[in-house]
Amino acid sequence: MPPRNHKNWLKQPNVESVSSEIYSSRKIFNEEIESIFSKVWVPVCHISEMYNELDYRTSQIAGHNIIVYNTGDGVRAYYNHSIQKPTGKLQAPIATSDPELYSEIKHGGMVWVTLDPNPTMDVEQWTAGAFDCIADAIDTEELEIFHYHKAVIPTNYKLWHDTNSEFYHDFMHYFNRVTGFNDEYFARKNIAFDNGHVNVSSFTVNYTEFDKEGDRGELSFPNLPPNQWYMVDLFPGFNFNLRGSAYRSDSVTPLGPNKVLIEFRGYGLRKDTPEERQTRIKHHNTIWGPFGRNLHEDLLGVTGQGTTMREGTEDRHILHGRHENSTIHDEVGMRHYYSEWGKYLDMDPYHV
Ligand SMILES: [Fe+2]
Structure with a gap:
């Protein structure tokens, strides 16, 4: 050697x-x-962190502040320009002229957000079967x-x-x-x-x-x-x-x-x-x-x-x-x- x-x-x-x-x-x-983080689906939090209608969670993706909240019938995500606290309850649904960010609840209740304004895949397609091995364990209850x-x-x-x-x-x-x-x-x-x-x-x-x-x-x-x-x-x-x-x-x-x-x-x-x-x-x-x-x-x-x-x-x-x-x-x-x-x-x- x-x-x-x-x-x-x-x-x-x-x-x-x-x-x-x-x-x-x-x-x-x-x-x-x-090229990567502003394009991919990001698991930002879990739905149990925002169980009730208007509960929200803030996060950051690719240097941008975002907010995601519970609509009572799913989640919605936006760029966050003003809310300081990482979690809390909104007074009313977010009203903004900003476009909504794509978001989904998937794989055991994770809340996913992407900054991509035109995602070519939903979360299921993006994860491509990687969760199949634990799907029955995390999606049953x-x-x-x-x-x-x-x-x-x-x-x-x-x-x-x-x-x-x-x-x-x-x-x-x-x-x-x-x-x-x-x-x-x-x-x-x-x-x-x-x-x-x-x-x-x-x-x-x-x-x-x-x-x-x-x-x-x-x-x-x-x-x-x-x-x-x-x-x-x-x-x-x-x-x-x-x-x-x-x-x-x-x-x-x-x-x-x-x-x-x-x-x-x-x-x-x-x-x-x-x-x-x-x-x-x-x-x-x-x-x-x-x-x-x-x-x-x-x-x-x-x-x-x-x-x-x-x-x-x-x-x-x-x-x-x-x-x-x-x-x-x-x-x-x-x-x-x-x-x-x-x-x-x-x-x-x-x-x-
Ligand atoms: Fe280790």
């Missing part, structure tokens, strides 16, 4: 790789906002949000999505090593869908290896066999994560090449008894809550990546070259994502 001197370090590898420039360039970031927090992380938004798309970083998670590293885990498949989406097939997690009382089978989501774990990675940066009894969504709002706002939501079933809800919250928090496992470790990981790839750092090659029959550590999901990403930016990400 040749020495890892500077010259060799910069040499083009003979497997698929992207330049770290795509994570650090201001120019590329601006193009992403313009009404879901209800029980957890929300946001984090501003000094990293590129794509590094967060990468973390949700590759599973070799799972070695970082003590919880996952103890509960999950069995033959079934390593046989999981990454499945690609149109429009850059990917999902990861399920396996049975052995929660009791971590905590004797930790089994989640009893409170599994509808139609879901006990202790399953599905992930849906939606282009360009949205993740839906169903671990048996608790469901989580992540949404990114890119703020700069090296700055991203990530919103995390946790969900149970609206019909939960108080005891059931408490158990779901405990299960959610064990992994993703403030004193739990996994989520903070993921955030520390991408913060470290962000540090090494911040604006002004030297470009280097990030490998996406693992080919392992689409099983869990195959980087097929990353390659699928970046080939879609390249179409929006009219560039080949493997030859920036």
Whole structure:
């Protein structure tokens, strides 16, 4: 093996790789906002955050403030020019000469908005079957949000999505090593869908290896066999994560090449008894809550990546070259994502 001197370090590898420039360039970031985020469907919130007529939620897409509210018969979205609070109740339906933004409620009650004034696809077409694996679990009963927090992380938004798309970083998670590293885990498949989406097939997690009382089978989501774990990675940066009894969504709002706002939501079933809800919250928090496992470790990981790839750092090659029959550590999901990403930016990400 040749020495890892500077010259060799910069040499083009003979497997698929992207330049770290795509994570650090201001120019590329601006193009992403313009060409990707202002075109795609964005899951801005959940309908249970605005149950009643005239309840609203504000958000930001591609640098634009937006507001979405409950009409009593669906939702409507507009550019937001004046409302300051992130959530509340309107006095009356919004009356404006601004055109309405396209919005839909879809996939377990998520509220989707696009800034595209002429979308070529509805949400169902856009998600292209990526939710099919969990549709019976999230669409049979009404879901209800029980957890929300946001984090501003000094990293590129794509590094967060990468973390949700590759599973070799799972070695970082003590919880996952103890509960999950069995033959079934390593046989999981990454499945690609149109429009850059990917999902990861399920396996049975052995929660009791971590905590004797930790089994989640009893409170599994509808139609879901006990202790399953599905992930849906939606282009360009949205993740839906169903671990048996608790469901989580992540949404990114890119703020700069090296700055991203990530919103995390946790969900149970609206019909939960108080005891059931408490158990779901405990299960959610064990992994993703403030004193739990996994989520903070993921955030520390991408913060470290962000540090090494911040604006002004030297470009280097990030490998996406693992080919392992689409099983869990195959980087097929990353390659699928970046080939879609390249179409929006009219560039080949493997030859920036
Ligand atoms: Fe992780």
